Amino acid sequence: MGRAKLPRKSTNIDMTAMCDVAFLLLSFFILTTKFKPAEAIAVTTPNSVAAKVAETKDVVLITIDKDGKVFLSMDDESKKEVMANTLNTTKNLNLNVQAFKKAGFYGAPFSGLSAFLAIPEEARKGNSLPGIPSLDSTHNEIKEWMALVLSAYAGQKVNIQLKGDNASKYPAFKSVIDAFKKNDILKFQMITNPESVPVGTDLWKLGMKGEKRTD
Amino acid sequence: MAEMDTSSGGGHKKGPGVKKSKKLSTRVDLTPMVDLGFLLITFFIFTTTMSQPTAMKLYLPKDADKPEDQNKAKQSGVITVLLGKDDNVFYYEGILDNTASNFKSSTFKEIRNVLLDKKSRTPEKDLVVVLKPSEECTYKNVVDILDEMAINVLKRYALVDITKDETQLIKLSEAANAAAPAK
Numbered sequence: 001m002g003r004a005k006l007p008r009k010s011t012n013i014d015m016t017a018m019c020d021v022a023f024l025l026l027s028f029f030i031l032t033t034k035f036k037p038a039e040a041i042a043v044t045t046p047n048s049v050a051a052k053v054a055e056t057k058d059v060v061l062i063t064i065d066k067d068g069k070v071f072l073s074m075d076d077e078s079k080k081e082v083m084a085n086t087l088n089t090t091k092n093l094n095l096n097v098q099a100f101k102k103a104g105f106y107g108a109p110f111s112g113l114s115a116f117l118a119i120p121e122e123a124r125k126g127n128s129l130p131g132i133p134s135l136d137s138t139h140n141e142i143k144e145w146m147a148l149v150l151s152a153y154a155g156q157k158v159n160i161q162l163k164g165d166n167a168s169k170y171p172a173f174k175s176v177i178d179a180f181k182k183n184d185i186l187k188f189q190m191i192t193n194p195e196s197v198p199v200g201t202d203l204w205k206l207g208m209k210g211e212k213r214t215d
Numbered sequence: 216m217a218e219m220d221t222s223s224g225g226g227h228k229k230g231p232g233v234k235k236s237k238k239l240s241t242r243v244d245l246t247p248m249v250d251l252g253f254l255l256i257t258f259f260i261f262t263t264t265m266s267q268p269t270a271m272k273l274y275l276p277k278d279a280d281k282p283e284d285q286n287k288a289k290q291s292g293v294i295t296v297l298l299g300k301d302d303n304v305f306y307y308e309g310i311l312d313n314t315a316s317n318f319k320s321s322t323f324k325e326i327r328n329v330l331l332d333k334k335s336r337t338p339e340k341d342l343v344v345v346l347k348p349s350e351e352c353t354y355k356n357v358v359d360i361l362d363e364m365a366i367n368v369l370k371r372y373a374l375v376d377i378t379k380d381e382t383q384l385i386k387l388s389e390a391a392n393a394a395a396p397a398k
Contacts, residue, residue: 022249186276
C-alpha cells in the first residue's frame with residue numbers, strides 16, 4: 001500500500017504583508033519624529049539626575065551661551081505679537097511685528113532690536129549677536145523682557161526654562177536669576193541632560209524603595 | 216472559458232514566424248525591501264527617544280529686604296560650600312573663623328562624602344547647606360552642586376552671594392594649591 005503523499009510546501013513566504021507593516025511603522029516614525037532644529041545658539045547643557053522630562057508647551061526659554069550672552073525664545077506666536085505691539089507703544093521701537101512674530105529667538109538690546117529683526121533668519125547666529133544685556137545690574141534688560149512676557153501671558157500658565165552652557169560663568173546665570181526674582185518668578189526649570197543616579201547614594205536608596213521622586 | 220489564457224503551450228498555434236515570448240513572473244522578492252524598512256525603523260526608534268532633555272526645578276527664595284526677615288539657621292547645622300574656578304570646591308562648617316582654620320579645600324568627587332558626613336552628624340531639622348558660587352565658577356559647577364543636593368537628598372539648601380572675604384580666601388587657596396600641586 002502506498003502512503004498518502006504529503007503535499008510539497010513551498011519555502012517561499014509572501015513578504016508583502018510584512019513589507020506593508022514595516023513601511024507603515026517607518027512612515028509613522030518619520031512623521032512623528034521632530035528633528036532637532038539646527039540651533040542658532042550652540043549650547044551644551046550639563047547633566048543632572050533630574051528625571052522629569054522638560055515641558056514643551058507654553059515655554060519661554062532663556063539661553064545662556066558659553067560667552068555668557070543671553071537669548072530669549074518662546075513658542076507662542078500670538079503672545080509674541082502682543083509683546084511686539086507693547087514694545088512699539090511703550091518704547092517706540094518701530095518693530096516689524098511680522099518679523100518679530102516669526103523670529104525664533106531674540107538676542108539684542110532693545111535699541112538694536114529692529115536692526116536685529118532686519119537680519120534674515122538664517123544669518124542670525126548666536127556668536128555674532130550681542131545678546132540681551134544682563135550683566136549691568138542697573139540696566140538689566142532681561143528683567144524688562146520677563147515683565148513683558150508675564151504681561152503677555154497675563155496669568156496663564158507659562159513654563160520658564162533656563163538653558164545654560166557648561167562653560168558659561170556664574171555672573172550671567174546670577175543676573176538672570178536676579179531678573180526672575182525681580183519679577184516674582186520664583187519657580188523655574190533648568191534644562192539638563194539626563195544622567196543615572198549614582199549607585200549607593202541616598203537618592204538611589206529612595207529609588208530602590210520605590211518612593212516617588214518629588215523633584 | 217473565464218480565464219485568460221496566458222500559457223503559450225497548447226491552445227491555438229501561432230504562426231511559424233512569431234517567436235514565443237518568455238513568460239516573466241510578476242512576483243518580486245521583497246526581502247531586501249523589508250530589510251531596509253526595518254533598518255530605517257530601528258534608526259528612527261533609536262534617534263527619537265535618546266535625546267529627551269530633562270528639567271531640573273529650582274525654587275528661589277523671595278528677597279528679604281530687612282535682615283531680620285531673613286531665615287535664621289543654627290550655626291552648628293550649617294555647611295557652606297564655595298565654588299571656585301577650574302572645578303575647585305571649598306567648604307567650611309558653621310561660621311568662618313578669623314584665622315580661616317576651618318576653611319577646607321575639596322573637589323567635586325570628595326564633596327559628596329563631606330556632605331554625607333555632615334548629614335550623619337547633624338539632626339535633620341538643623342542641617343542647611345549654603346552654596347556660594349564665586350564669579351569664576353561655571354554654570355556646570357552650579358548645576359553639579361545642585362545635583363549633589365538632589366543625590367544626597369538634602370532638602371534645605373540656599374544659593375547665596377559670596378562675600379569679599381570669601382572670594383579673597385578662594386583666590387589665596389587656589390594660588391597655594393597651584394604652587395604645591397602634589398599633595
